[in-house]
Amino acid sequence: MAKINFGGVVEDIVTREEFPLEKARQVLADQTIAVIGYGVQGPGQALNMKDNGLNVIVGQRKGKTYDKAVADGWVPGVTLFEIEEALEKGTIICYLLSDAAQIELWPTVKKYLTAGKSLYFSHGFGITYKEKTGIVPPADVDVFLAAPKGSGTSLRRLFVAGKGLNSSFAVYQDATGKAREKCIAMAIGVGSGYLFETDFYKEVTSDLTGERGTLMGAIQGIFAAQYEVLRENGHSPSEAFNETVEELTQSLMPLVAENGMDWMYANCSTTAQRGALDWWKPFRDATKPVFAQLYNSVKTQAEAERSITLNSQPDYRVKLDAELKEMADMEMWRAGAAVRSLRPENN
Ligand SMILES: NC(=O)C1=CN([C@@H]2O[C@H](COP(=O)(O)OP(=O)(O)OC[C@H]3O[C@@H](n4cnc5c(N)ncnc54)[C@H](O)[C@@H]3O)[C@@H](O)[C@H]2O)C=CC1
Numbered sequence: 434m435a436k437i438n439f440g441g442v443v444e445d446i447v448t449r450e451e452f453p454l455e456k457a458r459q460v461l462a463d464q465t466i467a468v469i470g471y472g473v474q475g476p477g478q479a480l481n482m483k484d485n486g487l488n489v490i491v492g493q494r495k496g497k498t499y500d501k502a503v504a505d506g507w508v509p510g511v512t513l514f515e516i517e518e519a520l521e522k523g524t525i526i527c528y529l530l531s532d533a534a535q536i537e538l539w540p541t542v543k544k545y546l547t548a549g550k551s552l553y554f555s556h557g558f559g560i561t562y563k564e565k566t567g568i569v570p571p572a573d574v575d576v577f578l579a580a581p582k583g584s585g586t587s588l589r590r591l592f593v594a595g596k597g598l599n600s601s602f603a604v605y606q607d608a609t610g611k612a613r614e615k616c617i618a619m620a621i622g623v624g625s626g627y628l629f630e631t632d633f634y635k636e637v638t639s640d641l642t643g644e645r646g647t648l649m650g651a652i653q654g655i656f657a658a659q660y661e662v663l664r665e666n667g668h669s670p671s672e673a674f675n676e677t678v679e680e681l682t683q684s685l686m687p688l689v690a691e692n693g694m695d696w697m698y699a700n701c702s703t704t705a706q707r708g709a710l711d712w713w714k715p716f717r718d719a720t721k722p723v724f725a726q727l728y729n730s731v732k733t734q735a736e737a738e739r740s741i742t743l744n745s746q747p748d749y750r751v752k753l754d755a756e757l758k759e760m761a762d763m764e765m766w767r768a769g770a771a772v773r774s775l776r777p778e779n780n
């Protein structure tokens with residue numbers, strides 16, 4: 434593994450140079466990789482693995498998503514099957530149903546996990562919370578995860594563009610002595626850039642914190658707060674949206690992605706630099722207690738409990754859609770739709 438210094442802490446990283454695609458192909462040559470579920474991660478991972486020359490089949494129940502798999506080029510009876518058939522044919526089972534659905538389908542999956550097969554996850558959820566999920570794999574199968582750090586949609590887009598999303602990987606159970614190399618080969622196969630090692634507990638704990646925090650929950654909260662203050666003080670929706678979201682996503686975050694926050698700062702006015710240098714600490718101090726509360730809620734499994742309970746209800750989709758619509762209907766995001774429609778490339 435490559436030793437990389439991350440801001441003073443040296444970590445072991447797996448890169449595509451030391452574990453090239455060719456090696457992944459060799460490790461997985463005799464495997465039938467069955468991707469179970471074709472939601473968000475399913476398509477990204479399955480298509481990337483197929484394009485990487487791996488032997489992939491998809492298992493998906495009939496319906497709209499099955500039709501999408503057909504439209505993506507999976508052939509019924511050849512590379513696309515009902516879930517149980519794919520479970521039977523697969524030697525590496527990629528369990529890519531939603532975390533709640535994994536609980537429901539587990540008794541079925543377990544039946545097909547015969548000795549020597551592998552069970553692959555993209556999240557530490559099912560295993561870490563096994564008291565709640567009931568997901569306890571047989572002792573004679575390998576169990577590991579590769580978790581792309583981003584949406585399955587981005588995983589596919591970046592792969593097609595010749596780039597790669599970073600993923601974490603972890604081995605939970607090594608029954609064959611080959612779990613680790615299979616795990617790394619899968620992580621490379623799904624189109625990862627570089628890989629960093631973790632364990633199932635740390636993966637799920639950091640992931641749940643991140644998505645509830647800066648990646649999704651906190652960012653929406655901070656956007657809403659600033660937008661509201663601007664509006665309450667007489668600024669127009671377009672002005673409030675541009676100063677809260679549009680400039681960030683279109684201009685400033687790409688600079689952060691390219692060269693870091695200091696470089697983005699360095700490319701803004703001295704006036705902006707002065708103010709932003711003064712204000713980031715009060716924002717940190719105001720939000721840190723909320724992040725501590727969030728981490729605790731993840732650690733005590735309150736977040737897992739809530740997610741399992743609410744996402745397992747039969748009407749969860751209807752309720753979810755209603756909540757997402759409520760967000761879409763916020764003035765801020767309706768203003769955003771108008772702003773996006775005015776981008777030159779959308780005209
Ligand atoms: N969404 C994402 O981009 C990311 C997801 N993950 C993880 O990847 C795994 C898969 O997540 P997503 O792709 O978001 O899942 P998803 O919510 O898109 O659902 C995947 C599939 O589950 C199927 N499904 C749902 N309920 C079912 C049931 N009762 N019986 C049979 N099939 C059912 C759906 O038809 C769909 O094909 C999860 O462990 C998730 O935490 C990890 C990184 C990012």
Ligand SMILES: CC(=O)[C@](C)(O)C(=O)O
Pocket residue numbers: 581582583584585640644648
């Ligand atoms: C995209 C991702 O990695 C998330 C936000 O953790 C998820 O979809 O669960």
Ligand SMILES: [Mg+2]
Pocket residue numbers: 581582583640644
């Ligand atoms: Mg994540």
Ligand SMILES: [Mg+2]
Pocket residue numbers: 640641644
């Ligand atoms: Mg997540």
